[in-house]
Amino acid sequence: MTEKRTFEVKALTRVEGEGALYVRLEGDRVEQVELNIYEPPRFFESFLRGREIREVPDITARICGICPVAYQMSACHALEKALGVTVTPEIRALRRLLYCGEWIESHALHIYLLHAPDFLGYESGISMAADHRAAVERGLRIKKIGNALLEVLGGRAIHPINVTVGGFYRAPRPADLQRLIPDLEWGLEASVETLQWVAGFDFPDLEVDYACVALKHPDEYPMNEGRVVASGGLDISAEEYETHFQERHMPQSTALHSVMVPQETPYLVGPLARVNLCFEQLPPRARREAETCGVSWPSRNNFQSIAARAVELIVAFEEALRLVRAYSTEATPSRAPYEPHSGEGCHATEAPRGLIYHRYRLGEDGLVAEAKIVPPTSQNQGQIEEDLRQYVPRVLAYDDAEATRRCEHLIRNYDPCISCSTHFLKLQLDRK
């Protein structure tokens, strides 16, 4: 008789938001893999209808407390396209700097408090601190610097208040940014140490032929701008995004689940996809450290996403230093003016967890008539399930508790943000 097993995680931990995993096995055969999103739906796309243009960055920030800037940036760019507004190079630079702040705080949180404990055998960063105090303190200090950057530019780290369509309510004072330089210099070296530390971890062996998807820009590592590219050669503008990527509503989820059309295949967004596709665009220090860290790029092992995240920490500090040093006079005006009118615009940016797409239609009254938001985690959801299908047979030798722990580790490779994905997890392994 075939042995039937189930692996089950009722509440995934060290992820943002609420979800579960259910895996059902018959012998060595994986019968079912389901990532359940039980985070309750909040209906942002519905209640954005009828709101003012200027309210959209404030409201969409509330989709996610970890990556509010990603929502604000995609919303502002999309609305500016709808309104025909062009921002100045100074505002463009400040937006990139703001995004650096968010990448730093989000990546440091995930590397040090959420993901490294999986590699080193701890249940949390808090327990890990008992044996690796210096490392955890380094991570917290890196994170704090990211938050400090967000505070200067955005007013506060969570749900910044200084972002608006057209630019910023108030441009930062050069002195307030210059003051961060010593910390940013420390942070750059600390992120190199971070990469050296994580690149030495023991990575479970799982090579997947990913369809990586990310923005790509000829002159810079992607954050706010670029064309949407994929490993197969796809190279499109944001305006063509919905023709090539579509959402499906799965029964187990309050999140919508994205696929590439016409093949209906899953794909990968996030740090590993970005490093793989945009290695040439890495700034010099990040590229040098990535080349010598011991991980070979492009990587087809998403357990190495922690190294990709560390490479991007270097990117963010390198870029932040460059941008802060170049900011010598207060940007004036701090924002481009606009008159509300009807129109439609869409835009994709790179959130810490991957590509994020927004589209808005404005009515004759200048209010939002329709909003569409595609967060990174709902795009990764199909790929997470696909990875699990390939990985589960390799963990069958372990008892249920250890097998389940390993599956959870795999899910955390994606830094899933479930709160975000509610337009989006429980881990349960079912061995019958």
Add this chain to the structure above:
Amino acid sequence: MAAKPKLAVFKFASCDGCQLSLLDAEDELLAVADAVEIAYFLEARTRTLEGPYDVGLVEGSITTAHDAERIRRIRDQCQFLVTIGACATSGGIQSLRNWADVNEFISQVYAHPEYIKTLATSTPVADHVIVDFELRGCPINKHQLVELVAALLQGRKPRVPRYSVCIDCKRKHVVCVAVAQGVACLGPVTQAGCGVICPAYHRECFGCFGPKEQPNLASLLGHYANRGADAVQLVRLTRNFNGYAPEFREASDDLETAAALGNTPDAPS
């Protein structure tokens, strides 16, 4: 040594930003972890300890029948229950559904409405169980959170102001945006605690910390209307992150009714 007090963190419908504030207290996090037993905090740790807990921090609003039941069980487990953030204290931005038809919302977002189980309303935790203390904000202020934990450890009441944003603007010498820019600012009716960041960044307060003690919204909104603010815009201003807090809710409902009747809101005498 006496056992460390057990702290638990629970999440309902929310963005995770308020519980993230605990992890954002980078200077205090390891000290907090030494002083209290972080017994249940899914975002931060895998190990969970069984209740009862000395302190429960609750983030998020109640939007499903399952969550309405879960919060009752959590209340039973926690000696001291604290709601953190606008979602838990007033229903959050998702309470905008309370003025709409939730079934229409579901069909706008999801291809299969039948998969979605949700209540028609998003309500604050205090509508369901007794809450011992509330920490306001969208998001909460991490310094207030650290103060709350310290106060609980010391067995005293947390020092959290209930006065308005205006008081702090004056203290910090921030120029009044309502006066200087002529914009409708919720500072006079909103509880302090954010550090007056919006006026300091040259924009209006939009009420992240919810109503202050005894706010007079009718008077303030009447004043803005007399100065030419559009009633519908004022409804939107009050109806956002804390829109379902009773004082904000009544004000936006009254304003909406008046606007529908073509009346100007009451001006202060």
